[in-house]
Protein backbone atom coordinates (compact mmCIF):
# COMPACT_ATOMS: atom_id res chain seq x y z
CA UNK A 1 0.00 0.00 0.00
CA UNK A 2 1.21 3.50 -0.81
CA UNK A 3 1.83 6.09 1.88
CA UNK A 4 -0.71 8.87 2.25
CA UNK A 5 2.16 11.34 1.73
CA UNK A 6 2.10 10.27 -1.94
CA UNK A 7 -0.89 12.63 -2.18
CA UNK A 8 1.40 15.62 -1.59
CA UNK A 9 2.47 17.65 -4.61
CA UNK A 10 5.22 15.74 -6.46
CA UNK A 11 7.42 18.86 -6.43
CA UNK A 12 7.20 18.97 -2.61
CA UNK A 13 8.18 15.34 -2.06
CA UNK A 14 11.41 15.57 -0.09
CA UNK A 15 10.96 19.33 0.53
CA UNK A 16 12.63 20.19 3.85
CA UNK A 17 11.12 23.66 4.42
CA UNK A 18 12.91 26.45 6.26
CA UNK A 19 15.63 25.44 8.65
CA UNK A 20 15.33 27.83 11.58
CA UNK A 21 17.95 28.41 14.27
CA UNK A 22 15.43 26.84 16.65
CA UNK A 23 15.23 23.62 14.64
CA UNK A 24 18.95 22.78 14.95
CA UNK A 25 19.34 20.22 17.69
CA UNK A 26 22.09 21.98 19.63
CA UNK A 27 22.48 22.52 23.33
CA UNK A 28 24.11 25.30 25.27
CA UNK A 29 23.83 27.93 27.95
CA UNK A 30 24.34 31.12 26.00
CA UNK A 31 22.12 31.36 22.95
CA UNK A 32 23.62 33.61 20.32
CA UNK A 33 22.38 31.79 17.24
CA UNK A 34 19.07 33.46 16.31
CA UNK A 35 19.80 37.20 16.39
CA UNK A 36 17.34 37.67 19.24
CA UNK A 37 17.70 40.62 21.60
CA UNK A 38 19.90 39.99 24.63
CA UNK A 39 17.63 42.24 26.72
CA UNK A 40 13.86 42.01 27.16
CA UNK A 41 11.31 44.63 26.14
CA UNK A 42 9.98 46.33 29.31
CA UNK A 43 6.43 45.42 28.25
CA UNK A 44 7.38 41.73 28.26
CA UNK A 45 6.55 40.73 31.84
CA UNK A 46 8.66 37.59 32.31
CA UNK A 47 11.04 38.33 29.44
CA UNK A 48 10.18 35.15 27.52
CA UNK A 49 9.03 36.99 24.39
CA UNK A 50 12.51 38.08 23.39
CA UNK A 51 13.12 34.52 22.19
CA UNK A 52 11.51 32.87 19.18
CA UNK A 53 8.87 30.40 20.36
CA UNK A 54 8.83 26.62 20.13
CA UNK A 55 7.33 26.00 16.65
CA UNK A 56 4.97 23.39 18.12
CA UNK A 57 4.87 24.12 21.89
CA UNK A 58 5.22 20.73 23.54
CA UNK A 59 2.98 21.45 26.53
CA UNK A 60 0.14 22.79 24.38
CA UNK A 61 0.54 19.99 21.87
CA UNK A 62 0.29 17.43 24.66
CA UNK A 63 -2.84 19.07 26.07
CA UNK A 64 -4.49 19.24 22.66
CA UNK A 65 -3.60 15.61 21.97
CA UNK A 66 -5.25 14.62 25.27
CA UNK A 67 -8.25 16.86 24.57
CA UNK A 68 -8.90 15.22 21.20
CA UNK A 69 -7.78 11.73 22.30
CA UNK A 70 -5.04 11.38 19.67
CA UNK A 71 -1.23 11.12 19.68
CA UNK A 72 0.85 14.32 19.68
CA UNK A 73 2.51 13.23 16.39
CA UNK A 74 -0.92 13.18 14.74
CA UNK A 75 -1.48 16.84 15.47
CA UNK A 76 -0.30 20.10 13.88
CA UNK A 77 -0.97 23.41 15.67
CA UNK A 78 -1.57 26.40 13.45
CA UNK A 79 -3.01 29.90 13.39
CA UNK A 80 -6.59 28.72 13.61
CA UNK A 81 -7.99 25.92 11.51
CA UNK A 82 -7.95 28.49 8.71
CA UNK A 83 -4.20 27.96 8.44
CA UNK A 84 -4.64 24.19 8.35
CA UNK A 85 -7.11 24.56 5.46
CA UNK A 86 -4.62 26.71 3.57
CA UNK A 87 -1.69 24.35 4.25
CA UNK A 88 -3.64 21.34 3.05
CA UNK A 89 -4.52 23.04 -0.23
CA UNK A 90 -1.00 24.32 -0.82
CA UNK A 91 0.68 21.04 0.07
CA UNK A 92 -1.52 18.81 -2.08
CA UNK A 93 -2.81 20.78 -5.07
CA UNK A 94 -0.76 21.57 -8.17
CA UNK A 95 -2.19 24.87 -9.49
CA UNK A 96 -4.44 24.49 -12.49
CA UNK A 97 -4.66 20.72 -12.08
CA UNK A 98 -5.66 19.26 -8.70
CA UNK A 99 -9.22 20.05 -7.65
CA UNK A 100 -10.78 20.89 -4.31
CA UNK A 101 -14.31 19.63 -3.62
CA UNK A 102 -16.63 21.75 -1.49
CA UNK A 103 -20.30 21.32 -0.66
CA UNK A 104 -22.10 24.65 -0.85
CA UNK A 105 -23.55 26.39 1.00
CA UNK A 106 -20.53 26.03 3.28
CA UNK A 107 -17.77 27.89 5.11
CA UNK A 108 -16.03 30.16 2.58
CA UNK A 109 -12.37 29.56 3.44
CA UNK A 110 -12.08 26.29 1.46
CA UNK A 111 -12.91 28.18 -1.74
CA UNK A 112 -10.64 31.12 -0.81
CA UNK A 113 -7.64 28.85 -0.23
CA UNK A 114 -8.35 26.94 -3.46
CA UNK A 115 -8.55 30.21 -5.39
CA UNK A 116 -5.29 31.49 -3.92
CA UNK A 117 -3.58 28.26 -4.93
CA UNK A 118 -5.11 28.27 -8.40
CA UNK A 119 -6.72 24.90 -7.67
CA UNK A 120 -9.95 24.19 -9.56
CA UNK A 121 -12.95 24.44 -7.23
CA UNK A 122 -15.48 21.65 -7.62
CA UNK A 123 -18.84 22.31 -5.97
CA UNK A 124 -21.17 19.45 -5.13
CA UNK A 125 -24.07 21.31 -3.49
CA UNK A 126 -25.66 19.98 -0.31
CA UNK A 127 -29.08 18.37 -0.71
CA UNK A 128 -31.94 19.97 1.19
CA UNK A 129 -33.78 17.19 2.97
CA UNK A 130 -37.12 18.21 4.56
CA UNK A 131 -36.24 16.36 7.79
CA UNK A 132 -32.45 16.19 8.06
CA UNK A 133 -31.74 19.63 6.56
CA UNK A 134 -28.69 20.30 4.38
CA UNK A 135 -26.83 17.02 3.79
CA UNK A 136 -23.90 16.06 1.52
CA UNK A 137 -24.59 14.13 -1.68
CA UNK A 138 -22.02 11.39 -1.07
CA UNK A 139 -22.61 9.51 -4.32
CA UNK A 140 -22.03 12.66 -6.34
CA UNK A 141 -18.99 13.69 -4.27
CA UNK A 142 -17.35 10.29 -4.80
CA UNK A 143 -18.10 10.30 -8.54
CA UNK A 144 -17.05 13.88 -9.22
CA UNK A 145 -13.91 13.69 -7.07
CA UNK A 146 -12.76 10.62 -9.02
CA UNK A 147 -13.65 11.93 -12.49
CA UNK A 148 -12.18 15.41 -12.00
CA UNK A 149 -9.07 14.32 -10.14
CA UNK A 150 -9.72 16.08 -6.85
CA UNK A 151 -6.95 15.96 -4.25
CA UNK A 152 -9.05 17.32 -1.40
CA UNK A 153 -12.65 16.97 -0.28
CA UNK A 154 -13.77 19.38 2.44
CA UNK A 155 -16.68 18.23 4.60
CA UNK A 156 -17.97 20.38 7.42
CA UNK A 157 -19.56 18.62 10.40
CA UNK A 158 -21.52 20.12 12.08
CA UNK A 159 -21.77 22.21 8.97
CA UNK A 160 -21.57 25.97 8.74
CA UNK A 161 -24.10 27.43 7.96
CA UNK A 162 -26.39 24.36 7.69
CA UNK A 163 -25.85 23.15 11.26
CA UNK A 164 -26.18 19.42 10.54
CA UNK A 165 -23.67 16.72 11.47
CA UNK A 166 -22.49 13.98 9.11
CA UNK A 167 -22.70 10.31 10.12
CA UNK A 168 -19.26 8.71 10.60
CA UNK A 169 -20.26 5.81 8.37
CA UNK A 170 -20.72 8.16 5.42
CA UNK A 171 -17.34 9.81 6.05
CA UNK A 172 -15.61 6.43 6.30
CA UNK A 173 -17.21 5.14 3.10
CA UNK A 174 -16.15 8.24 1.16
CA UNK A 175 -12.58 8.09 2.53
CA UNK A 176 -12.35 4.42 1.53
CA UNK A 177 -13.67 5.15 -1.94
CA UNK A 178 -11.07 7.92 -2.43
CA UNK A 179 -8.16 6.08 -0.76
CA UNK A 180 -4.90 6.73 -2.61
CA UNK A 181 -6.52 9.50 -4.65
CA UNK A 182 -7.70 12.27 -2.32
CA UNK A 183 -7.67 13.46 1.27
CA UNK A 184 -11.06 13.74 2.97
CA UNK A 185 -10.96 16.66 5.40
CA UNK A 186 -13.63 16.86 8.11
CA UNK A 187 -13.86 20.35 9.60
CA UNK A 188 -15.19 19.91 13.13
CA UNK A 189 -15.05 23.55 14.26
CA UNK A 190 -18.42 23.10 16.03
CA UNK A 191 -18.10 19.47 17.20
CA UNK A 192 -18.35 20.34 20.91
CA UNK A 193 -21.89 21.65 20.47
CA UNK A 194 -23.12 18.41 18.90
CA UNK A 195 -23.62 14.90 20.18
CA UNK A 196 -21.91 12.88 17.46
CA UNK A 197 -18.51 11.22 18.06
CA UNK A 198 -15.53 12.86 16.34
CA UNK A 199 -14.16 11.58 13.03
CA UNK A 200 -10.81 11.27 14.86
CA UNK A 201 -12.11 7.83 15.92
CA UNK A 202 -11.74 6.76 12.25
CA UNK A 203 -8.15 7.93 11.77
CA UNK A 204 -6.43 4.64 12.57
CA UNK A 205 -8.35 2.84 9.84
CA UNK A 206 -8.32 5.65 7.25
CA UNK A 207 -4.93 7.26 6.52
CA UNK A 208 -6.42 9.70 3.94
CA UNK A 209 -8.65 11.31 6.57
CA UNK A 210 -7.84 14.70 8.16
CA UNK A 211 -9.82 16.23 11.03
CA UNK A 212 -9.76 19.95 11.86
CA UNK A 213 -10.49 21.25 15.35
CA UNK A 214 -10.22 24.72 16.84
CA UNK A 215 -10.22 26.58 20.16
CA UNK A 216 -12.11 29.47 18.48
CA UNK A 217 -15.70 28.41 19.10
CA UNK A 218 -16.59 26.25 22.12
CA UNK A 219 -13.36 27.17 23.92
CA UNK A 220 -14.07 30.88 23.45
CA UNK A 221 -10.50 31.72 22.32
CA UNK A 222 -11.02 33.01 18.77
CA UNK A 223 -8.45 35.78 19.16
CA UNK A 224 -5.72 33.36 20.25
CA UNK A 225 -5.84 31.78 16.75
CA UNK A 226 -5.20 28.20 17.79
CA UNK A 227 -6.50 25.42 15.57
CA UNK A 228 -5.24 21.99 14.66
CA UNK A 229 -5.10 19.48 11.86
CA UNK A 230 -5.21 15.87 13.05
CA UNK A 231 -4.01 13.20 10.63
CA UNK A 232 -1.44 10.53 9.80
CA UNK A 233 1.91 11.42 11.47
CA UNK A 234 3.76 11.39 8.13
CA UNK A 235 1.26 13.79 6.62
CA UNK A 236 1.44 16.04 9.69
CA UNK A 237 5.24 16.16 9.47
CA UNK A 238 4.99 17.13 5.78
CA UNK A 239 2.46 19.89 6.50
CA UNK A 240 4.75 21.23 9.22
CA UNK A 241 7.52 21.61 6.63
CA UNK A 242 5.19 23.78 4.52
CA UNK A 243 4.23 25.97 7.49
CA UNK A 244 5.82 29.24 8.65
CA UNK A 245 8.86 28.76 10.93
CA UNK A 246 7.24 30.01 14.16
CA UNK A 247 3.49 29.70 13.67
CA UNK A 248 2.36 29.77 17.32
CA UNK A 249 3.05 33.04 19.22
CA UNK A 250 4.02 32.22 22.81
CA UNK A 251 1.43 34.54 24.46
CA UNK A 252 -1.24 32.67 22.48
CA UNK A 253 0.17 29.28 23.45
CA UNK A 254 0.24 30.33 27.13
CA UNK A 255 -3.37 31.52 26.94
CA UNK A 256 -4.44 28.28 25.27
CA UNK A 257 -2.67 26.17 27.93
CA UNK A 258 -4.46 28.15 30.66
CA UNK A 259 -7.72 27.90 28.70
CA UNK A 260 -7.48 24.11 28.71
CA UNK A 261 -6.85 23.72 32.45
CA UNK A 262 -9.26 21.41 34.29
CA UNK A 263 -11.13 24.43 35.75
CA UNK A 264 -11.33 26.13 32.38
CA UNK A 265 -12.67 22.94 30.82
CA UNK A 266 -15.45 22.81 33.42
CA UNK A 267 -16.40 26.35 32.41
CA UNK A 268 -16.29 25.34 28.72
CA UNK A 269 -18.65 22.44 29.38
CA UNK A 270 -21.02 24.87 31.11
CA UNK A 271 -20.94 27.30 28.20
CA UNK A 272 -21.64 24.45 25.79
CA UNK A 273 -24.57 23.41 27.98
CA UNK A 274 -25.92 26.96 27.86
CA UNK A 275 -25.66 27.00 24.07
CA UNK A 276 -27.50 23.69 23.74
CA UNK A 277 -30.32 24.84 26.02
CA UNK A 278 -30.67 28.20 24.30
CA UNK A 279 -30.50 26.52 20.88
CA UNK A 280 -33.59 24.45 21.72
CA UNK A 281 -35.46 27.43 23.14
CA UNK A 282 -34.55 29.83 20.31
CA UNK A 283 -35.39 27.25 17.66
CA UNK A 284 -38.83 26.58 19.16
CA UNK A 285 -39.59 30.27 19.60
CA UNK A 286 -38.49 31.14 16.06
CA UNK A 287 -40.49 28.23 14.71
CA UNK A 288 -43.63 29.70 16.27
CA UNK A 289 -43.28 32.97 14.32
CA UNK A 290 -45.44 33.33 11.20
CA UNK A 291 -42.63 35.17 9.39
CA UNK A 292 -40.24 32.25 9.84
CA UNK A 293 -40.47 29.62 7.11
CA UNK A 294 -37.91 27.19 8.42
CA UNK A 295 -35.36 26.74 11.18
CA UNK A 296 -32.80 24.07 10.28
CA UNK A 297 -31.91 21.49 12.93
CA UNK A 298 -28.54 22.50 14.39
CA UNK A 299 -25.70 20.71 16.16
CA UNK A 300 -23.71 23.95 16.31
CA UNK A 301 -23.85 27.30 18.13
CA UNK A 302 -26.03 28.97 15.51
CA UNK A 303 -29.33 28.53 13.70
CA UNK A 304 -29.94 28.86 9.98
CA UNK A 305 -33.36 30.44 9.51
CA UNK A 306 -35.44 31.01 6.38
CA UNK A 307 -37.76 34.02 6.50
CA UNK A 308 -40.82 35.09 4.54
CA UNK A 309 -39.08 38.47 4.30
CA UNK A 310 -35.40 38.08 5.18
CA UNK A 311 -34.64 41.67 4.20
CA UNK A 312 -37.18 43.03 6.70
CA UNK A 313 -35.89 40.70 9.43
CA UNK A 314 -32.26 41.61 8.77
CA UNK A 315 -33.02 45.34 8.78
CA UNK A 316 -35.20 45.23 11.90
CA UNK A 317 -32.50 43.36 13.79
CA UNK A 318 -29.85 45.81 12.60
CA UNK A 319 -32.01 48.78 13.58
CA UNK A 320 -32.18 47.27 17.07
CA UNK A 321 -28.39 46.98 17.13
CA UNK A 322 -28.36 43.22 16.52
CA UNK A 323 -26.01 41.98 13.79
CA UNK A 324 -26.66 38.54 12.32
CA UNK A 325 -25.06 36.86 9.32
CA UNK A 326 -26.81 37.52 6.03
CA UNK A 327 -26.73 34.26 4.04
CA UNK A 328 -28.78 35.47 1.10
CA UNK A 329 -25.81 35.42 -1.30
CA UNK A 330 -25.12 31.74 -0.49
CA UNK A 331 -26.30 29.04 -2.86
CA UNK A 332 -29.95 28.13 -2.25
CA UNK A 333 -30.25 30.41 0.77
CA UNK A 334 -31.81 33.50 -0.81
CA UNK A 335 -34.14 33.96 2.17
CA UNK A 336 -31.87 32.89 5.04
CA UNK A 337 -30.05 34.47 7.96
CA UNK A 338 -27.64 32.73 10.33
CA UNK A 339 -28.10 33.67 13.96
CA UNK A 340 -25.39 32.83 16.49
CA UNK A 341 -26.76 31.62 19.83
CA UNK A 342 -26.19 34.42 22.34
CA UNK A 343 -26.88 34.78 26.03
CA UNK A 344 -30.52 34.23 27.08
CA UNK A 345 -30.96 38.02 27.25
CA UNK A 346 -29.53 38.53 23.75
CA UNK A 347 -31.71 35.76 22.35
CA UNK A 348 -34.76 37.36 24.02
CA UNK A 349 -33.96 40.60 22.22
CA UNK A 350 -33.73 38.79 18.88
CA UNK A 351 -37.12 37.21 19.53
CA UNK A 352 -38.65 40.52 20.63
CA UNK A 353 -37.53 42.26 17.42
CA UNK A 354 -38.74 39.45 15.17
CA UNK A 355 -42.07 39.13 17.04
CA UNK A 356 -42.70 42.85 16.58
CA UNK A 357 -42.44 42.33 12.80
CA UNK A 358 -45.35 39.90 12.82
CA UNK A 359 -48.81 41.04 11.71
CA UNK A 360 -51.14 41.25 14.74
CA UNK A 361 -53.20 38.19 13.73
CA UNK A 362 -50.09 36.05 13.29
CA UNK A 363 -48.80 37.19 16.67
CA UNK A 364 -51.96 36.01 18.35
CA UNK A 365 -51.79 32.70 16.49
CA UNK A 366 -48.12 32.23 17.38
CA UNK A 367 -48.81 33.09 20.98
CA UNK A 368 -51.70 30.65 21.04
CA UNK A 369 -49.44 27.92 19.67
CA UNK A 370 -46.72 28.65 22.17
CA UNK A 371 -49.15 28.43 25.07
CA UNK A 372 -50.73 25.18 23.91
Ligand SMILES: *Cc1c(COP(=O)(O)O)cnc(C)c1O
Nearest residue numbers: 080081082107160189214216227
Ligand atom coordinates in the same frame (compact mmCIF):
# COMPACT_ATOMS: atom_id res chain seq x y z
C1 LIG B 1 -15.16 29.41 12.48
C2 LIG B 1 -14.79 28.32 11.56
C3 LIG B 1 -13.46 27.96 11.34
C4 LIG B 1 -12.35 28.88 11.74
O1 LIG B 1 -11.67 28.43 12.77
P1 LIG B 1 -10.32 29.15 13.24
O2 LIG B 1 -9.71 28.06 14.03
O3 LIG B 1 -10.73 30.32 14.04
O4 LIG B 1 -9.52 29.53 12.04
C5 LIG B 1 -13.16 26.82 10.61
N1 LIG B 1 -14.16 26.12 10.04
C6 LIG B 1 -15.44 26.46 10.17
C7 LIG B 1 -16.48 25.66 9.51
C8 LIG B 1 -15.80 27.59 10.90
O5 LIG B 1 -17.06 27.96 10.97
